[in-house]
Amino acid sequence: MNRKWRTAGVVALTGVLGMTALVGCGETPASGQPSIAPHADKASSGHAIGGTISMIGGPGGTFVNENNPFAPGANNSPAEPIIYEPLAQWNSANGKYIPWLATSWTWNASNTVLTVQLRHGVKWSNGTAFTSKDVAFTFNMLHKYPASDFNGLWSYLKSVSADGPYAVKFTLKKPNSMFFYYMASQTVIVPEAIWSHENPTTWVNPHPVGTGPYVLSSFTPETVTMTRNPHYWQGPKPYLQTIKFPAEQSNTTTVLSLAQNQIQWGGTFSFDLQRSYVNRDPKDNHVGLYPNGMDVLYVNNQVYPMNLQVVRQAMSLAINRTQLANVAWSGYSPAVKDLTGITPGMDKTWSTPTLQHDYAVQYNPTKAKQMLLKAGFKMGANGTLLTPKGKPFNITIDVPTPYTDFTAASQQIAQQLKQIGINVTLQNNSANTYYNKLQQGQFDIGICWSPWGANPFFTLYPFMSQQFSKPMGQNASANFERYDNPQVEALGQKFLQTNDQSKQVPIVRQLAKIFATQLPVIPLTYRNTPIEYSTKNIGGWPTSSNPYWNLNEGNLPVLVNLYWHN
Amino acid sequence: MARRSQGWQFIASKLGLYILIFWAAITLNFIIPRLMPGNPASALMAKSQGKMPPSALKALEDAFGINTHVSLWRQYLGYLRNTVTGHMGISFTNFPVPVAKVIGEMLPWTLFLIGLSTIIAFFIGNILGLYSAWRRGGKIADALPVAFTVISAMPYFWIALALLYFLGFSLNWFPISHAIGSNIKAGWNFQSIGSVIDHATLPAFSIVVTSMGGWMMQMRNNLISILSHDYVQLAQMKGLPEPEVMRNYGARNAMLPVLTSFAMSLGFVVGGAVLVEDVFNYPGIGYALVEAVGNSDYPLMQGIFLIIVSAVLLANLIVDLLYTFLDPRIRRA
Numbered sequence: 069m070n071r072k073w074r075t076a077g078v079v080a081l082t083g084v085l086g087m088t089a090l091v092g093c094g095e096t097p098a099s100g101q102p103s104i105a106p107h108a109d110k111a112s113s114g115h116a117i118g119g120t121i122s123m124i125g126g127p128g129g130t131f132v133n134e135n136n137p138f139a140p141g142a143n144n145s146p147a148e149p150i151i152y153e154p155l156a157q158w159n160s161a162n163g164k165y166i167p168w169l170a171t172s173w174t175w176n177a178s179n180t181v182l183t184v185q186l187r188h189g190v191k192w193s194n195g196t197a198f199t200s201k202d203v204a205f206t207f208n209m210l211h212k213y214p215a216s217d218f219n220g221l222w223s224y225l226k227s228v229s230a231d232g233p234y235a236v237k238f239t240l241k242k243p244n245s246m247f248f249y250y251m252a253s254q255t256v257i258v259p260e261a262i263w264s265h266e267n268p269t270t271w272v273n274p275h276p277v278g279t280g281p282y283v284l285s286s287f288t289p290e291t292v293t294m295t296r297n298p299h300y301w302q303g304p305k306p307y308l309q310t311i312k313f314p315a316e317q318s319n320t321t322t323v324l325s326l327a328q329n330q331i332q333w334g335g336t337f338s339f340d341l342q343r344s345y346v347n348r349d350p351k352d353n354h355v356g357l358y359p360n361g362m363d364v365l366y367v368n369n370q371v372y373p374m375n376l377q378v379v380r381q382a383m384s385l386a387i388n389r390t391q392l393a394n395v396a397w398s399g400y401s402p403a404v405k406d407l408t409g410i411t412p413g414m415d416k417t418w419s420t421p422t423l424q425h426d427y428a429v430q431y432n433p434t435k436a437k438q439m440l441l442k443a444g445f446k447m448g449a450n451g452t453l454l455t456p457k458g459k460p461f462n463i464t465i466d467v468p469t470p471y472t473d474f475t476a477a478s479q480q481i482a483q484q485l486k487q488i489g490i491n492v493t494l495q496n497n498s499a500n501t502y503y504n505k506l507q508q509g510q511f512d513i514g515i516c517w518s519p520w521g522a523n524p525f526f527t528l529y530p531f532m533s534q535q536f537s538k539p540m541g542q543n544a545s546a547n548f549e550r551y552d553n554p555q556v557e558a559l560g561q562k563f564l565q566t567n568d569q570s571k572q573v574p575i576v577r578q579l580a581k582i583f584a585t586q587l588p589v590i591p592l593t594y595r596n597t598p599i600e601y602s603t604k605n606i607g608g609w610p611t612s613s614n615p616y617w618n619l620n621e622g623n624l625p626v627l628v629n630l631y632w633h634n
Numbered sequence: 635m636a637r638r639s640q641g642w643q644f645i646a647s648k649l650g651l652y653i654l655i656f657w658a659a660i661t662l663n664f665i666i667p668r669l670m671p672g673n674p675a676s677a678l679m680a681k682s683q684g685k686m687p688p689s690a691l692k693a694l695e696d697a698f699g700i701n702t703h704v705s706l707w708r709q710y711l712g713y714l715r716n717t718v719t720g721h722m723g724i725s726f727t728n729f730p731v732p733v734a735k736v737i738g739e740m741l742p743w744t745l746f747l748i749g750l751s752t753i754i755a756f757f758i759g760n761i762l763g764l765y766s767a768w769r770r771g772g773k774i775a776d777a778l779p780v781a782f783t784v785i786s787a788m789p790y791f792w793i794a795l796a797l798l799y800f801l802g803f804s805l806n807w808f809p810i811s812h813a814i815g816s817n818i819k820a821g822w823n824f825q826s827i828g829s830v831i832d833h834a835t836l837p838a839f840s841i842v843v844t845s846m847g848g849w850m851m852q853m854r855n856n857l858i859s860i861l862s863h864d865y866v867q868l869a870q871m872k873g874l875p876e877p878e879v880m881r882n883y884g885a886r887n888a889m890l891p892v893l894t895s896f897a898m899s900l901g902f903v904v905g906g907a908v909l910v911e912d913v914f915n916y917p918g919i920g921y922a923l924v925e926a927v928g929n930s931d932y933p934l935m936q937g938i939f940l941i942i943v944s945a946v947l948l949a950n951l952i953v954d955l956l957y958t959f960l961d962p963r964i965r966r967a
Binding site for chain 1: 670672673678679683684686687688689691692693694696697725728729730731735739740798799802803811814819820911912913915917921929930
């Protein structure tokens with residue numbers, strides 16, 4: 069069964085719009101903070117209100133009526149991310165924050181106190197006013213219940229307090245430039261009046277009250293229905309009257325429902341979306357591809373001979389990434405262009421043409437073999453290399469069988485490495501076992517996704533820092549390969565001290581250089597998610613010519629802009 | 635009188651045996667999930683595919699109580715107590731929703747679709763089996779086993795997908811997913827029942843078509859072997875009417891082993907049918923079980939296994955007891 073698909077895609081969101089028009093109730097965001105207005109010309113006149121969209125919130129079977137963003141379930145209600153809103157939205161389409169429940173924010177000189185100004189006139193869906201008390205309450209609640217603090221905010225925070233009705237002060241233990249992303253864009257705000265009586269880790273929250281554009285109107289295990297919140301602060305938005313989330317557990321019926329236009333917005337991977345979906349109605353059926361980090365080959369840096377830099381470099385040279393991308397990802401996810409770990413869209417700000425050129429990907433198995441022979445490896449009798457210690461170079465690649473793309477890619481890699489004399493055996497696992505092996509460092513090599521966030525630091529630092537590692541046998545959070553380099557830790561500390569992008573950029577470039585040279589992990593492809601959407605009756609989508617939002621980063625900013633037309 | 639107490643003794647010894655089997659089953663139910671590698675926190679991180687920040691791992695472990703230091707023996711005692719008192723805990727996948735609620739929402743659909751299709755397939759299959767054994771040598775009677783052997787040789791999902799594609803998608807005669815229309819509130823009214831039947835037709839048809847062959851073959855083989863027995867020939871020679879020979883001498887005896895399989899399959903109905911639920915996007919226990927295994931959701935897994943074990947044992951117990959009335963030989967043994 070390929071229900072547990074994973075994703076793929078092309079298209080780097082390059083051109084970023086000059087977006088100047090405003091969302092919402094006419095307040096001016098802080099300068100340099102553009103907002104979303106996909107159809108600025110039409111938005112001013114507004115669209116008629118009405119219409120229904122059916123969308124899938126993510127495959128995973130039937131729903132349970134649980135709308136608690138701080139409870140750690142795998143099958144949360146799809147309503148949750150549309151009911152609760154964060155202080156700011158991070159827009160990976162242009163790398164900028166969009167002021168949302170907050171309008172502006174400032175750091176003090178030592179980067180330890182952040183003052184956030186809140187939007188006036190925002191109301192909870194039960195009609196009460198949204199104030200700084202709700203914001204302070206939400207963050208202090210996460211302090212009280214660490215099991216709900218998924219972003220680990222209180223490892224940085226000292227205190228959070230309201231500063232008048234429309235400002236909140238966050239005091240940090242020490243400067244941390246990753247904090248803002250997790251605090252502002254990855255944490256949603258809940259109303260104090262309701263949540264102060266509840267335990268956020270275990271409360272089901274059957275009747276959610278939020279600030280978002282839609283409210284829950286009916287719930288069944290198979291369909292969640294939401295209707296427009298008439299008090300929404302971006303009024304007259306949202307334009308669509310109703311959103312329906314049908315539960316989907318099968319790829320087959322999802323693609324058929326999409327083709328029948330019963331679902332207008334999907335996120336399903338299928339090897340041939342062009343034929344099964346787009347060609348059914350080429351004018352209105354579209355597949356957009358949205359970047360979502362990288363897929364890399366994790367190489368265990370604690371296991372001989374992969375702890376040798378030259379071995380990792382040789383492996384990188386021996387992998388034909390273009391073939392990999394075509395076979396395993398139908399070309400949706402393209403081969404990485406360079407080894408820096410800086411993904412398209414971020415490269416304009418964070419990389420340089422020199423870096424991109426110096427560390428451009430090469431495919432050269434002959435050179436790879438020569439490098440290994442020069443490093444003391446010998447060719448064995450049966451075509452398998454002998455390590456300098458005289459043992460045959462046999463390794464295992466761990467494969468998550470349910471992820472068809474990783475399985476196909478792993479088979480390719482095994483064949484390609486065999487050509488330079490590395491004997492790779494495939495080991496099939498359940499998804500759960502495979503991931504656990506990676507976390508615990510009980511593997512030789514294995515393909516997995518990269519950490520990802522507001523800038524390349526969110527990828528490079530977790531990949532390489534000991535902060536994200538653990539001794540073998542314990543669960544590491546990101547540095548599965550157990551790379552250890554004091555230079556990275558020093559650069560990381562320097563980066564965390566400053567919120568000034570002009571100071572951050574050179575640090576990221578140094579980290580990228582270390583990453584590309586030492587290859588703690590081997591970058592393979594840029595990971596793209598295909599999203600299916602129909603323009604038959606619904607307009608306002610981010611398109612390749614107007615990529616105002618990356619649909620991977622949540623659907624709320626797009627939902628408020630969609631409108632019905634005939 | 636003596637015969638009656640013998641009957642009760644038999645029932646009591648059967649009950650004792652079933653309690654022992656039940657204990658063994660729920661103990662395995664406790665042990666097996668804990669032998670699986672990984673834990674629910676890593677499973678959830680794996681499932682989020684990089685969308686959860688690295689720091690979430692610790693919070694998840696706290697929430698699920700994974701790094702608990704309660705000894706395995708105490709966990710087992712707590713589990714036994716909870717099983718007896720019907721507390722199945724909180725599902726990790728649907729955290730913090732209780733397992734009982736998750737199962738409660740799925741079970742009626744599974745019972746309805748799979749249960750009803752199993753019963754229909756059983757009746758049609760057996761009648762066809764009787765017919766094809768009784769009339770063997772006839773064109774239709776001899777074509778039936780061949781036709782159903784071909785159908786059973788085809789993979790279920792292939793037939794289901796073909797039905798889904800042609801009858802559901804191309805011809806648009808039946809809805810292609812879900813158990814009820816999205817605009818309809820489930821209830822005891824004409825519109826709602828109509829929608830449920832409309833949605834169940836295609837999956838039910840696929841189950842009946844693929845499973846009735848098995849019933850037919852079993853009945854046919856039993857009957858043919860019984861019809862060769864001396865007492866049947868004696869009955870025929872006595873000049874009893876054909877239908878009576880078939881009913882009283884053939885079918886009644888052929889029925890006994892079939893009844894055991896029927897009870898087994900009724901017991902397994904609560905386990906759902908993963909492929910049916912997956913292909914037709916039908917809500918049910920089978921899919922929930924697959925999800926639970928994938929997510930290391932021990933409480934949900936244990937809850938579903940508990941229900942399956944109880945249902946299978948109960949169905950077998952009932953058949954065992956029924957046998958004592960249907961087949962006097964067993965009572966005497």
